Amino acid sequence: MRSLAGLAAIVAAASLFLYLLSTHLPPGPKHLTSDSEGEDQGVQEYSLKFPSDLDELRELAEMLKFYKREHHGYVLLLFCSAYLYKQSFAIPGSSFLNMLAGAIFGPWEGLVLACLLTTFGSTFCFLLSSMFGKHYVVQFFPEKVLLLQRKVEENRSSLFFFLLFLRFFPMTPNWFLNITCPVLNIPMPIFFFSVFIGLIPYNFICVRTGSILSKISSLDDIFSWGTLAQLLAIALMALVPGALIKHYSKAHLKVDGMNSNGQAENRHGRKR
Numbered sequence: 001m002r003s004l005a006g007l008a009a010i011v012a013a014a015s016l017f018l019y020l021l022s023t024h025l026p027p028g029p030k031h032l033t034s035d036s037e038g039e040d041q042g043v044q045e046y047s048l049k050f051p052s053d054l055d056e057l058r059e060l061a062e063m064l065k066f067y068k069r070e071h072h073g074y075v076l077l078l079f080c081s082a083y084l085y086k087q088s089f090a091i092p093g094s095s096f097l098n099m100l101a102g103a104i105f106g107p108w109e110g111l112v113l114a115c116l117l118t119t120f121g122s123t124f125c126f127l128l129s130s131m132f133g134k135h136y137v138v139q140f141f142p143e144k145v146l147l148l149q150r151k152v153e154e155n156r157s158s159l160f161f162f163l164l165f166l167r168f169f170p171m172t173p174n175w176f177l178n179i180t181c182p183v184l185n186i187p188m189p190i191f192f193f194s195v196f197i198g199l200i201p202y203n204f205i206c207v208r209t210g211s212i213l214s215k216i217s218s219l220d221d222i223f224s225w226g227t228l229a230q231l232l233a234i235a236l237m238a239l240v241p242g243a244l245i246k247h248y249s250k251a252h253l254k255v256d257g258m259n260s261n262g263q264a265e266n267r268h269g270r271k272r
Helices: 002-023 054-068 072-088 094-105 107-140 142-154 156-168 174-180 188-198 200-215 225-252
Strands: 032-034 041-043
Touching: 002 072, 002 107, 054 072, 054 094, 054 200, 072 094, 072 107, 094 107, 094 200, 107 142, 107 174, 107 188, 107 200, 142 156, 142 174, 156 174, 156 188, 188 200
Parallel strands: none
Antiparallel strands: 032 041
């Protein structure tokens, strides 16, 4: 009970900080809107919330890019706080934030931010699970934890590459890996660098996609040489690392019996 109270206190404090950060914005540039006759003008009011679809993502990206002209540091702090909030408390939806990073900060600064924030946010989630949630993870997900525990023991000699394999081929969601690794006694340095390296392709794809979407205004933009080159880079980043780690896994890792949901496959007639 004490662990739940401690976790609830941390969540409440983080939520309050993020709320105050998003509602007490410093004075920004005025975004004027006019009516159909072009006579009355007023300042457009924005509301900040996590995007849930591409339309909301594009609207939020335009607003933050507009605001970033005079308050780059504040927008950076706000984005980092929101990203760490979602990662630390295992809230799905990091793909939209990665795309938002590409749209706001550009492909390279956005990629660096996404990789660092994903790694530190996942590490905070690891620590929170280690301090407050290990018992509840085992209680609510006994079969998945048992399967992962068995696979970790089978691949203990190549543990880092096994974790990379799970990040490249998400047989179980990343948020679940973050909260389960403390139960599996994964050393934090191995966890940290497996997240940082293993999610680079995913972060690259999402950030590049966000950067491209923010610049496309017509079909002609899609078929420009620059956009096609970026799409090719996305395809290579998605295929090459996965092919390499899959080739390695066939020779060195034991991942039989796991399906795309991280559960054991039922094989009739097979004795365990």
